[in-house]
Amino acid sequence: MESPLSPYSHCILFTSNAFARTLSKISEPFFAELGLTTTQAFLLMSIVREPGISAGKLSEELILEPSTITRALDKMELKRLIYREYSGASTIVFAGPEGTKLEKDAAAAWGKIRLYYEGRFSKEITDRWASDLDFGTASLRNDLKP
Template sequence: MKQEESFLTMCLYFTSNRFARKMTRIAEEAFKELDIAPSYAYVILLIKNNPGITQQELCSKLSIAPSTSTRFIKKLEGEGLIKRKTRWKTTHFNLSDKGELFSKDVEHALSDLRKQVVTIFGEENADNLAMYLTDLSEIIKEKG
């Protein structure tokens, strides 16, 4: 490595963004056959695993802004994959029958993604990296 480029390898901002872009490409490829972006797939799985979840809970679990979750919800509702039910002032989300079937394809694609990541990094490295990034994200959330 050239000395004048060493600042890139030591820059957490640059390195983490480069890594995220590469991981995004891998994830997008894993979900390509489903014609869905990985972010939407995670919304589907969260709703499946948390029936009746609220938009606020989705935002919290995904660390996204309400406006972003609104975009996800509208698209998934438009495709008939999720349905909403409003109780008082709170809206809850569940998968539709179509969404339940589709979630099985999403789980399969996620499993394929996991296999690909493990092939690249090794299982221990993949697990450790995910845990480490989760821990660091929590630190940023608390202190940032």
């Protein structure tokens, strides 16, 4: 019989935060090597996947507040990874040449991270966790919507 990691180990509020913090701490160095934060890496991948994507759509896709997207794009623009254009009320975003190049490294780093945790837990298990967490997030977001 294992003693629990903590008195809160049966609470998903606690365990999901602890898990996210811990996995993030392991993953960050993979992107930091490229001079990117994790959020910036995901942004870069989204922008290369869909050139001209709007800030609002990036906010939805990454499930981050618009202001967080703005700040991250500010920093990426300063480093000439991306540039913004203003299309009516919307801001649309494109990767510059350096950004397009760096995105390949970001995607590779992301691949390494997935290999890492699939090696640690197996692909079947991590796929199920991802699916559960994705479903859980979508359900909770419905409660926040109206």
